[in-house]
Amino acid sequence: MIGGITKGSCFSGCVEYVLALKEENKDARLLYSEGLLTDTPKDIIDGFECQRHLNSRVQHWCGHISLSYSPEDSARLPDDAMVKLALEYMEKMGIKNTQFIIARHLDKEHPHCHIVYNRVDNDGRCVSDSYEYYRSNAICKELKKKYGLTFGENKDKVKVDRLKGRSKTRQEIYLAVQVAKRTAKDWTTFQRELAQKGISVKKKFHRNSTEVEDLSYTKDGRKFKASQIDRDGRCSYAIICKALERNKNRQAQPAASAPKQMQSRPKHEPGAIGKAIEAGADIAENLGNAIGGLFQVGPAYDPEEEAFIREMKRRQKRKRGRSL
Incomplete structure (x- = not known):
């Protein structure tokens, strides 16, 4: 179970995509809705648009979440089970007291559904997006454990061509960093290898000091902190430094003396x-x-x-x- 979250300011485009109205090769069906008339797609869009005017300060009023599951769980995910998981996920994310629809797409081998919700709730308040990326990951992990769902492959095996938007860019950066840090022996080489793939990396320093606090990566105009690329720190400054130092030491060791050095013991x-x-x-x-x-x-x-x-x-x- 993986949750992908995006926000925008166009309900019509999002609803049309989720209901597969303009793509001939896509098959989708509406599973559940709340707070909306569902006689026609136009009724759904008009309902969303009407409520979002309750709060003019919210700039990105259209919330969109995709929930994807392993193909191994297909038999366990009929429509009602998928709705149950989506509703529990939304409750834990704090997405409540607002309009939303849940639709299932049938064009992929892995089961997945899409949620479109109004970030302006029924009382005119904004649905919080604070730390939503981290909360979503934690909730997906919790639900997988709770219901015994299949844990997906590690990030090195994720198929990039199945991703879109920020999720795709994030995965591309992650994979590029893993490749670069296996061979680069200094920051110049590391940055050059990433630049060849259209990725720039920038150091963030502690205030009034030369101590590096974090890294950020940018590709295709999308910027991510190192912690957003990988929560376990595989793209962090400390890990990169350790990898570069290790590569430098390995390249400095003569190949002929390697067996002797492996047998020797450190003095301390x-x-x-x-x-x-x-x-x-x-x-x-x-x-x-x-x-x-x-x-x-x-x-x-x-x-x-x-x-x-x-x-x-x-x-x-x-x-x-x-x-x-």
């Missing part, structure tokens, strides 16, 4: 983080080899990086615990 024992990262990398790599015939990891999978991410999450969790 690594710290706690180093031990955890090394152990996690070994476990991940051995586990991947043991079950390789059953599960295939993505091309950008790096056991050492995954172990580093897990260790950083563990430290952040402990830090939050101490502050309570």
Whole structure:
């Protein structure tokens, strides 16, 4: 289950797309509606337009959400089950007391539905979009666990041609970053490789300092924070720096002396983080080899990086615990 969220200011275009009114190869059916007359598509659009005038301060009054599921769950998702999941998702997202429709598309192998809702609610208030991307991901994960739905493939295997808009651009940036950080040994090379794919990366500094706080990526006029590209930090400044340093060290080592260096022991024992990262990398790599015939990891999978991410999450969790 994956939720894609967009906002706009054109109910007619969105409703026509969701109901597949102008595309001959698309098949869609309206499953559910609330607060609207559904005799004709024009009635639906007019109803949305009438209510959005209750609040002239809302600039993007048309909300659109697509909920997509794994093909493996097709048999478990008749229309009524899909409506039930959509309504529960909307309730948890705080999309309530407003007009909306739910329509199912039948043009793909994976089951999916579309929700069009009025961001001006029945009382003239704006439906909040605060942290909607993060909330949506968390809610989808919660519902998948609750109902035993199939967890999709990792992000390295997502088919870009099935995505649209910001979701497609976000995935393109994610994949490009994973490729660039496997080979680049400095920031200049890293940025050059991304630029060849139409992606620019910019550092954000802490106020009045040279310390980098975050990264942002831009492609096709769409800008994303590193955390929006990947919540686990695979596109973050810390991870990129670690990858570049690792690549630089590997390229500096003579190939002939590699076996000798592998046998030598460091003069000093690594710290706690180093031990955890090394152990996690070994476990991940051995586990991947043991079950390789059953599960295939993505091309950008790096056991050492995954172990580093897990260790950083563990430290952040402990830090939050101490502050309570």
